[in-house]
Structure formats: structure tokens, C-alpha cells
Amino acid sequence: MAGDWTDGQNDAIVADYFAMLADDIAGRPYSKAEHNRLLQAVIGRPRGSIEYKHQNISAVLKGLGEDWIPGYKPAFNFQASLVDAVVRWLDRHPAWLAPAAKSETGASASAFREDAMLWIGPPPTHSNAPPPDELEQMTVIARKYDVAGRDARNRSLGRAGEERILAHERASLLSAGRTDLAERIRWVSQVDGDGAGYDIRSFDTDGSDRLIEVKTTNGWERTPFHITRNELAVAEAHREEWRLVRLWNFTREPRAFELRPPLEAHVSLMATSYQASFL
Template sequence: MTPVYGSLKPLLHFDKRGLKLSMADEDWDDTENDLIVADYFAMLTDELAGRRYNKSEHRRNLLELLPKRNNSAIEFKHRNISAAMDFLGQQRIDGYKSLYSYQGSLVDAVIRWLDANPEWTATNHTEAVDEVGNSLKDGTDAVLWIGPAPTYSNEPPPVDPKFAAAVAKKYDVAQRDARNRALGKAGEERVLLHEKTVLQNSHRSDLADKVRWTAMEEGDGAGFDIFSFEPDGRERLIEVKTTNGWDRTPFHITRNEIAVAEANRDTWHLVRLWNFSRKPRAFSICPPLDAHVLLTATSFLASLH
């Protein structure tokens, strides 16, 4: 049985599909979900723009629109929306820590809002890229925070990975990140700066001068984005994957990248950049990749006989 996480544990039961649901949240209808999701995005828009807003005032206004709910229910629901935003590779409100429970109808409501407001995602991606570009120019925060991959943690994932993968597939988070070339390019540029700075700080300016942005200079066929070095001179082949979502946001990896990783197990590294638009974080994994990620075939090359 999958463990239950979060403060809703005492209120869980199983629906007919076997999914764990909160008894406090199971009867939210689409209209209620759409109202609270719209309110969440109103606050998030203000937060990202640096405008002050009052959460208590937002809750009071929602109580008038949602007479069946109370403050606690609305607070929990806002935190559930933060979790849904994690699943979908989106930025979320800092002050609402993600509360994970299996609420497919709420995820659907967030997807409805995103589909109805495509300019929101595009605008925030662009602003995130511009913000990182400005930090590159002024030289701030040149060295990335790189922590352990989630697979190295002793804690289990906050939700069933199959459920998270199903949500991500429904919205195709990985494909949307992959298609966002500006986001991917900004992530590669961020890691390029990190690599050069680490070598310079290690008194290896000679190696820093040799670091190359392979994807920019030679295209995507090399199976890695950046050619760099360890301070002792060993080569580093770095493939960069970037998202505005959390550290468990799925990503696409090509057959060629997997082949190059297997052929260069001692030098190939995947650097996963996450939370990119707010405060970029990263982790690094090395081959064999299937020790860290579940590889799922999503397309096939079809050749005529």
C-alpha cells in the first residue's frame, strides 16, 4: 500500500478506483474548483509582479462565493493547488506550501485555467528568462545551488509516482518544457556560467577558457549541451534540462542522449534545473540513468517497408 503523506491523513478514504481522497475535499464541484483556482492565479500574478496582496482578504471574498466552505477548507485547497502546480511544472505561490492528495478534479481545473490563459504561461516564461539574463549580465549568483537528486533522498515521493506521471502526461509537462526553446537556452546559459565560474574559483582559468556551449556551436546532435571540465582536468559532458516546476517534474530525453550517456558513463552528467523562474536550483545525475529515472517510451520512428 502506498504511504499517505500530509496533514489530511486522518480524513482519507478510497474511491471506487482505489485512489486516496480527502473527505473534506471530495465533494468540491467544478464551479467551486474553478473559482478557487482563479483566485489562486490572481494572487500568484500579483506575487510574481511584486505587488502586495492580502491572503485573508482573498479568503473572505471566497467565503462569500463558496458558502459551503470554511477558512480551513479554503486554506487546504490553496495548498492542494500548489501541489497541482508542482505536478504541472508551473510556478506556485511561495506562501502556500504544497499539500499533496489525489484530487484529479482539482488538477483538471488548473489545466482548464492554463488552457484558457495561454498568455500567462508564455509571459511568465519570458519574464523568467529575462530575469536570469539580467543576473548573468551583472554577475550575481554565478554558482548554482546543486543538491542531491530526489532519488538520493531517504524520503519517499510525496505522492504515488504513477499518479504524478499520469497528471504530467495529461498536461504533457515535459513536452511543453521541451518546446520552450527560450527556457531551455536560458537554462543552458545558466549552467555554462556556473561551470566557468567553478573552474575560475578553483584557479583553473585555463580550463574555464576551454568550456564550450556545444549545443549552441554545433547543434543538438552531440548528445550533450556543454563541454566542460573537472578542476583536475577530466572532461564533463553536460546535458541540461530546465523547468519552472519542482524537482520531480518529468522531462524528455532523446534516444541519442541516452546512447551518448551510456557510451560516456564516466564523463556524462545530466543537470536538472528546477524552480528556474524564482531561484534556480539543480541536481545532477550520472549513468546508468535507469537507476534514477523511469524511462517511458513516448514515440516511435516509423519507416515504410
């Protein structure tokens, strides 16, 4: 059968993909060949077509800032209807986007509290950007489905990310022999509320402040994120101490990078909301 995939075919292969992804996250054995064989009978598509469509689904999930099956390398230039099918599946399974729900599929909840240092790498730059067509397609998906807003509204994801950065900061100071400083780290957003313009007050090994705003996603390192006017103002007022820690690939293997003010040197800032007052 040639031509575009129908909604029914897309829905069937997306559901099958998420079944494999749940097994993959949980560490349960599964057979890609067996899944492919069964799908051939259900949707009437050949093995190679199904294999490539699985790679397309990985690409869609990457654009949506979500986890994907590592064995299916993202392949781009997919139909818009496939994006709609993935979003339909996620809409029908809202718990999938919550860290607690993912732990039920097999990811260890203790991973969010692991007392170990994170991999801290370089931030994204023009030099390490993906090909323009790929980046454009992912950017369109992220904007259309407001991936940044979804992550910002996911309070359980944000809290788990902050908790993970707390553990990293403590482990870093303890490994440097600064137990005194590790004991003084403060989870500001939980103890004092969200108005400070940063989530965690930590320290460099010389005792200077690190005012850390944490932004967490299950997606890749270029997944967009929201930042508030207050956070930008505090970043500008405390350029030497303020840090934005971007925590990504959170469910699988949390990694992070740091951005220092001015943020305009690293990211493009776009206003997404305005305050309205009566005349």
C-alpha cells in the same frame, strides 16, 4: 455549502490563486486574508475550505511541474476536477509557462544570466521520496498532461536553463583559478546544433572534459523529463565525461543535481515514441 466543488467554483479559486502567485513571484504585497474574504462572498465557501483548496492547488501545480505559493503547502487527495480547472487556466494563459512571460510578472530576466554558482545537491533517491500516495498522485498528473513533453518543447525555457548552467560552469572554474579552462567552455547546442548528444562542453579543474546535457524545469526535483535516443547513446559512449544536469525550481530559486551514466541506475526509462517506416 457542502459536497464537491463545481467547475465555476474551481475556476474562480484557481484564477484567484494565480493572481496571488503572480504577486508573490513579483515580490508585490498582497493579503491572503483579503483574497479569502472576497472569495467567500463569490463562491459561498467558508474560510477554512478555501484555505485548504489553495493548498490543493499548490499540490496540483507541483504535479504539473509548475511554481506554487510557498505559503500554501501542497495538500494532496484533491478532486480530479481541480486538476482540470488548473489546466484550463494554463490553457487560457499560455504565456505563463514561458520564462519571458514570468519576468513580466516580476521575476528578473537577469536571474537567468546570473554569473554565480548554483546550489548543486544530491539527486532524488528512494530514501528521500515523498509518501507513496503523494508520489503516485503527482506521477499520474505528470503523465496525463505530459509535463516532460511540455518542458522539452519549451525552447525558451531550455535555452535559459543552458545559459544558467554555462554561467555556473564558468563561475566554478574561475573560483578554482582555472581561467584558461573557463575561456574554453563551448555552448555546443547553440554553436554547433543539437546533434552532439550534449549541450555544453566544460571541464573539471584537472582539465578533463565535462559533456553536459541540461534538462530544465520550473517544477520540483522529481518532475519527469525527456531524453533522446542519441543523448542516451552518447552518454553510454562517454561514460566518464558525460553528465546530465537537472535544473529545477528555475523561476524561483534555481537548483540542480547531476546524474552520471548509466542513467538506468538513477531513473526509469520509458519509451514514449517510435520511428515508423514503410514496409
